[in-house]
Amino acid sequence: MNVIQAPPPRADARPGRPAAATLGLVDVDIHPRAHSHADFKPWLSERWWRYAQEYGPRARHGFTGGQPPFPKAQPLACRRDAWPPGGGTPASDLGFLRSHHLDAHGIDIGVLNPLQPSGQGDRNNGFSAALCHAVNEWQLETWLRPEPRLRGSVVVPYEDAAASAAEIRQRAGDPNFCQVLMMSRTAEPAGNPRYWPIYEAAAEAGLPVAFHAFGYSGWAMTNTGWPSFYIEEVSEHATSCQNQVTSLVVEGVFERLPTLKVVLIECGFAWLPSVAWRLDRHWRHLKGEVPHLRRAPSEYIRDHIWVSTQPMEEPEVGRHLRDVMGWIGWDRILFATDYPHWDFDDPRAAVPGTLPEEVRRDIYGGNARRVYGF
Amino acid sequence: MSQAAVPAAKRRYVVAAVGEIPPGGRKLVEVAGRKVVVFNLGGEFFALGDRCPHQGGSLAAGCLTGEVSSPGPGEYRYARRGEMIRCPWHYWEFDIRTGQSRFDPGRVRTRRYDTRVEPGAALQDGPYRAETFAVHVESDYVVVDA
Numbered sequence: 404m405n406v407i408q409a410p411p412p413r414a415d416a417r418p419g420r421p422a423a424a425t426l427g428l429v430d431v432d433i434h435p436r437a438h439s440h441a442d443f444k445p446w447l448s449e450r451w452w453r454y455a456q457e458y459g460p461r462a463r464h465g466f467t468g469g470q471p472p473f474p475k476a477q478p479l480a481c482r483r484d485a486w487p488p489g490g491g492t493p494a495s496d497l498g499f500l501r502s503h504h505l506d507a508h509g510i511d512i513g514v515l516n517p518l519q520p521s522g523q524g525d526r527n528n529g530f531s532a533a534l535c536h537a538v539n540e541w542q543l544e545t546w547l548r549p550e551p552r553l554r555g556s557v558v559v560p561y562e563d564a565a566a567s568a569a570e571i572r573q574r575a576g577d578p579n580f581c582q583v584l585m586m587s588r589t590a591e592p593a594g595n596p597r598y599w600p601i602y603e604a605a606a607e608a609g610l611p612v613a614f615h616a617f618g619y620s621g622w623a624m625t626n627t628g629w630p631s632f633y634i635e636e637v638s639e640h641a642t643s644c645q646n647q648v649t650s651l652v653v654e655g656v657f658e659r660l661p662t663l664k665v666v667l668i669e670c671g672f673a674w675l676p677s678v679a680w681r682l683d684r685h686w687r688h689l690k691g692e693v694p695h696l697r698r699a700p701s702e703y704i705r706d707h708i709w710v711s712t713q714p715m716e717e718p719e720v721g722r723h724l725r726d727v728m729g730w731i732g733w734d735r736i737l738f739a740t741d742y743p744h745w746d747f748d749d750p751r752a753a754v755p756g757t758l759p760e761e762v763r764r765d766i767y768g769g770n771a772r773r774v775y776g777f
Numbered sequence: 778m779s780q781a782a783v784p785a786a787k788r789r790y791v792v793a794a795v796g797e798i799p800p801g802g803r804k805l806v807e808v809a810g811r812k813v814v815v816f817n818l819g820g821e822f823f824a825l826g827d828r829c830p831h832q833g834g835s836l837a838a839g840c841l842t843g844e845v846s847s848p849g850p851g852e853y854r855y856a857r858r859g860e861m862i863r864c865p866w867h868y869w870e871f872d873i874r875t876g877q878s879r880f881d882p883g884r885v886r887t888r889r890y891d892t893r894v895e896p897g898a899a900l901q902d903g904p905y906r907a908e909t910f911a912v913h914v915e916s917d918y919v920v921v922d923a
Contacts, residue, residue, distance in 0.1 A: 476868050483865030484838040747866055752832035 420509030421750050423760050427511040427768035428750060429777065431711050432615070432668050432739035433504070433553075435515050435546055436479075436495045437538075442545070446537035454530055460519075461526040463590065463621030471519075472619070473633040477745040485743035493743035497550060504742045505552055508750050511768065512777055514554050515542055516584055516615050516668065521558050523586055524618055531560035536570055539580075547579040554775070556584035556613060564597055568604035575608035581775045582611045586618025587643040587670060594647075594654030602656055602663050611664035611709070611774060614647055616640035637714075637746075644670035645678050648708060652682065655695040657703040664774055665708050669741060672710035673718070676730040679704045705732060709774050711739035712766065713748040721757055733762050737771045787922045795894055795917040798822070801859055805837040809923040812837075813890055816873045818860055823873050824921045825862070826888035830878075834866035836887065842870065844879070891922040 420428055437443065440455050447455065464472055477483060485493035485503065494500055505513060522534025535558045542555040557574045559567035567583075574580045583605045591597060593614065605612045617640070623629045624639045644667050657663060682700035690696070696703075710731060718724050728736060740748050754763050771777060792806040798817040805814050805827060812827035814837040827836050843858040861870045861879060870879035876889035897914045912918060 477865075482834075483840060484835065745866060745868065749832040749834075749866075 417506055417509030419507045419749065419751060421754070421763070421767060423754075423763035424509070424750070424767040425764050426772065427777075428509055429512045429514070429738060429768045429771035429775075430504075430508075430510050430740045430742070430750075431514045431613075431666070431737045431771055432713060432741050433500075433513045433515050434494055434518055434742070434744060435500070435542070436492050436743075437517075437520070437541065438491060438495055440520060443534065443537035443541050445544075446540040447533055451530060451533040451537075454527075455534070458527075458530075460522070460530075460534075462619040463524060463526055464619040465621075471617075472629075473636045475745070476633065480745055481743045482745050482747055485747075497546060500742075501550065504740075505550075508740075511552060512554060512771070513552055514556065514581060514771075514775075515546060516556050516613070517542065517558055518615070518617065519619075522560060523558060523584075524562060524589070524620060525560070528560060528563040528566065532563055532566035532570070535560045535567075539570065539574065543579055554581040554777075555579055556582050557610065558584050559601060561585045561598065561601060562590050564600040568600040571601070571604035571608055571610065575604075575610070580610065581777070582613045582666060583608075585612060585614050586620075587614045587616050587640060587647055587667075588618035588620040588622065588624065589647070590620045590622075592646055592650030592654075594650030594652070594656050596654070599656065599659070602660055606660045606663045609662075609776070611666050613666040613668050614644060614670070616643065616669040618643075640669060641671045641674050645674060648675070648678060648704065649682060649700075651707075652700045652703045653693055653696070655693070657707045658695055658697060663707060666711065666737065666774065667708065668711045668739060669713060670710075671714060671716055672731060672736070673716040673724070673727045675704065675708070675710065676727055705735075709735045709737055709770070711737045712753055713739040713741045714746055715748070715753065721755060724755065725758065728758075728762075733765060734770050734773070736766050737774070738767050790921045790923055791895075791900055791912060791918045792824075792921050793919045795919060798919065801841065803837060803862075805835070806921070808890070808921050811923070813921060813923070814862075815892065815919060815921065816862070818873060822892045822894060822919045824890035824892045825871065825873065825876050826890075828887070829864040829866065829869055829871075830885060830887055831864065831867055831869050834864040834869075836862050836864060836871065838865040839863045840865070844872075893920050894918065895920045 444452055481493040487496040487499035517538050521538045522531045525531035538558045546553050547555050557571055557580050559570050561567055679701035686700050790808045793804050798804050800817050800819050803816045813824050814827045815824045839862050841859045842861045842863050844856050846854045860873050863870045871887050876886045878885035894917050897912050897916045900912050
């Protein structure tokens with residue numbers, strides 16, 4: 404057998420890497436895509452494979468057939484230039500993901516967040532657990548073992564906390580996985596005790612829990628029902644995370660699990676200080692209702708919540724964004740691209756050059772290294 | 778058009794034979810060290826800077842669309858089919874004729890280059906650059922000023 408030594412990558416082979424990424428470039432939001440359910444077949448029992456064929460996924464949303472309820476801006480919500488030249492859908496081909504994204508931007512570590520069809524939130528808990536398990540095995544086999552720059556998320560059937568905890572415990576200690584993945588719209592608010600076994604298992608395994616925008620829980624995405632436009636759906640991701648943060652804090656999840664880390668992905672973050680300020684104000688009056696909270700809500704938020712950049716709010720006055728980031732904490736902000744989706748952020752352009760270089764350095768890599776232990 | 782109309786600092790670049798870019802087609806070229814995308818709108822040629830001013834997506838990889846306008850909620854008009862280019866990344870749209878953005882034409886734009894068709898015979902002499910292909914006297918060519 405001939406062993407061919409690959410030449411070291413040339414500096415100009417990664418033209419998209421920002422110069423400030425001196426602590427590495429970590430992308431916490433990449434979405435790998437399966438070609439079809441058949442990709443998961445090797446890890447599904449005969450029973451669940453047959454079920455997938457005969458019944459298929461059942462989202463809690465009616466009338467959508469398991470598909471997102473709003474048409475996306477671009478086909479499959481993807482960058483037009485992310486379709487692999489060899490065929491297949493965006494981010495379904497490791498070779499093209501390498502060249503188009505990891506190599507082009509010089510990404511040192513990329514975190515995979517598999518979305519539908521992942522089994523998450525399915526009405527059939529047994530199928531949800533089986534498919535999530537298969538998706539985790541698929542991540543290992545298709546992406547994580549062949550490509551050391553990638554890390555996986557433990558996809559859990561979060562409406563079944565016991566099954567989720569079992570899946571997390573099975574992955575604990577495997578350095579291929581760096582977090583537990585949930586969606587921002589669950590069937591009940593995320594702080595509800597029914598979900599606690601997930602957080603307990605994650606804290607025990609030392610894995611942060613990420614809430615990624617979306618999740619088809621059956622509830623409308625606004626407090627007044629279904630909106631008309633996709634622009635409303637994407638803007639309401641922020642409010643979906645507001646509910647989850649409020650619930651996690653007020654139910655006492657962080658009081659119970661002082662080591663739990665929560666990462667909010669693709670939900671923006673400029674709203675976070677105002678949610679905290681409002682909670683703090685009401686907490687002063689209503690402490691007696693939630694005596695299990697021993698600190699102001701904002702303190703739990705600052706200690707336990709991390710946010711990601713894409714999509715970052717873009718106020719007209721740059722100082723306003725800096726004020727918000729400063730409140731959240733410069734060490735709490737993680738860089739994300741959302742590749743291959745159409746609202747992708749280019750690392751060279753997404754983080755304002757007006758931020759001090761050491762701040763940009765931490766956002767690009769340092770903060771993610773600390774929260775995930777990379 | 779006479780050569781006097783071109784400011785001295787500009788040069789003319791022969792970027793394509795006319796038949797190479799059919800109506801509705803486009804070609805990505807390099808002009809004066811910059812990527813430029815040349816469009817054919819029903820026989821007229823236009824050239825825009827390829828780099829989206831937002832985050833740098835390549836407009837040449839975008840899709841053509843029209844101008845959707847609305848005098849008020851509930852009323853819509855679709856006009857100028859194929860005369861807008863939409864960035865493949867974030868959907869920013871630019872008017873191919875002017876380079877102006879759809880959402881803020883006064884302030885956000887991509888550079889527009891003057892473009893014309895010249896017969897090959899006229900390109901045999903004069904300050905033209907055609908480094909990548911041969912110019913034949915009997916054909917017509919797209920020329921970009923930059």
